[in-house]
Amino acid sequence: xxxxxxxxxxxxxxxxxxxxxxxxxxxxxxxxxxxxxxxxxxxxxxxxxxxxxxxxxxxxxxxxxxxxxxxxxxxxxxxxxxxxxxxxxxxxxxxxxxxxxxxxxxxxxxxxxxxxxxxxxxxxxxxxxxxxxxxxxxxxxxxxxxxxxxxxxxxxxxxxxxxxxxxxxxxxxxxxxxxxxxxxxxxxxxxxxxxxxxxxxxxxxxxxxxxxxxxxxxxxxxxxxxxxxxxxxxxxxxxxxxxxxxxxxxxxxxxxxxxxxxxxxxxxxxxxxxxxx
Numbered sequence: 001x002x003x004x005x006x007x008x009x010x011x012x013x014x015x016x017x018x019x020x021x022x023x024x025x026x027x028x029x030x031x032x033x034x035x036x037x038x039x040x041x042x043x044x045x046x047x048x049x050x051x052x053x054x055x056x057x058x059x060x061x062x063x064x065x066x067x068x069x070x071x072x073x074x075x076x077x078x079x080x081x082x083x084x085x086x087x088x089x090x091x092x093x094x095x096x097x098x099x100x101x102x103x104x105x106x107x108x109x110x111x112x113x114x115x116x117x118x119x120x121x122x123x124x125x126x127x128x129x130x131x132x133x134x135x136x137x138x139x140x141x142x143x144x145x146x147x148x149x150x151x152x153x154x155x156x157x158x159x160x161x162x163x164x165x166x167x168x169x170x171x172x173x174x175x176x177x178x179x180x181x182x183x184x185x186x187x188x189x190x191x192x193x194x195x196x197x198x199x200x201x202x203x204x205x206x207x208x209x210x211x212x213x214x215x216x217x218x219x220x221x222x223x224x225x226x227x228x229x230x231x232x233x234x235x236x237x238x239x240x241x242x243x244x245x246x247x248x249x250x251x252x253x254x255x256x257x258x259x260x261x262x263x264x265x266x267x268x269x270x271x272x273x274x275x276x277x
Contacts, residue, residue, distance in 0.1 A: 001219045005048070009215045011276055012082060013043045017242045018269050019078035023091050025262045029103070030094065033252040034148060035075030037179035037237040040213045042079045045144055048215075049222060054084035057111035061140055066127045069148035069177060070104040070117020071254070077101050077110075085112040121154025123147060124174060128160050131172035146175045150182025153191050164230045165203040173225060174205075174232040177212065179239035183253050196234050205230045212237035243268055 016039050024030040046052065050063040067076050074094065081088045086100070090110075093099035100110040104118040115126050127145035134141045147157060164172065176196055180187055188194050200207040210221040212235030225231045239253075240246030243265045257265065 001048075001216055006215050007276070009040075009043055009047060012047055013039045014242075014269060014272055014276070015082060016043060016075055016078045018266075018273075019082070019088075019091060020074050021243070021257060021262060021265045021269070023078070023094050024074060025257045026092060027094050027096070028256055029254075030074040031071040031103075031254045032074065032257070033181065033239040033246060033249075033254075034069060034072040034177070034179065036241045036243065036246065037212070037239045038069075038072050038146065038177045039075055039079075039241065040215060040218060041146065041175060041177065041235055041237075042075060044215060044218045044222075046079050046083045048219070050144070051140075051142070052083075052112075054111070057085055063142045064114050064127070064130055064144065066115040066123045066143070066145045067105055067117060068115075068123020068126075068145055069120065069151050070123075072148075072177075073101070073103060073105050073117075076105065080110070080112045083112075086110050120148075120151045121156040124157050124160040124164075127172055127174075128164055128167075128169065131169045132167065134171055135169055141171065143172045144175060145172070146177055148182070149176060149178040149180065149187050149194065149196070150190070152176070152196070153182075161200070161203055161205075165205065168204075168228060168230050170225070170227050170229055170231065172230075173222075174230075176232065176234045177237055178234055179237040179241075181239040181248065181250060181253065184250065186250070196232075200232045200234070203230075205232045207232050207234060209234050209236065211235075213241055242272075 094101045105113050107116040127143045131143040197207045206226045206229040208221045211217045246252040
């Protein structure tokens, strides 16, 4: 990954963060914290790694992305729009009645959305079934599933982990957005030990840890995926990343921006934008 590519990805990530605060302020709702923690991972996948075509979003040999932590839809929709799956202007309809862009993703409601969400813990099972089907058909599709670390408290995920540890589908890549927070507390206070690398290795996974906000590190992690293995990337991230007063703060799971907070966030992001000029 060269300097030019990294610079462009950073600019795209900044634009996604701007979209997140602009749309949340406009409509008065949306989960900022978990959207902001996932930005670099989403941008890397959609603008660099995945085999996709926004002009042919349902192409048979497309790669698949499943956002299991569906409350992070605000950031996800921005990435899809900026990638060209639907007009950026449509982001302004977020969570409106009859909008295609609801608070949790709805399968096939808009181009690029492969799986419905809402109840946590289901995405890995969904992705596992797709990956198994592609393997049986001899198709090249890769399936990427993003889950949150708080979401790992859902038992259904571990049922899918057990099956994947036996099937070892190397066309399924599990990505953990480990931002260390959940709805109302720190994950460690609720679930205890956060050493997910060792936990997944105990299930036979090839587990890779990475700084989830460093594009070069993310790219290196994806280069380390092993054929014939169950693979997981555990990305260490910061909830609310990019806006200082939101970072690692529990209330910003779904807190609404006030006018003053919006202006402060906008000032920070615009300052970063100026540094790229």
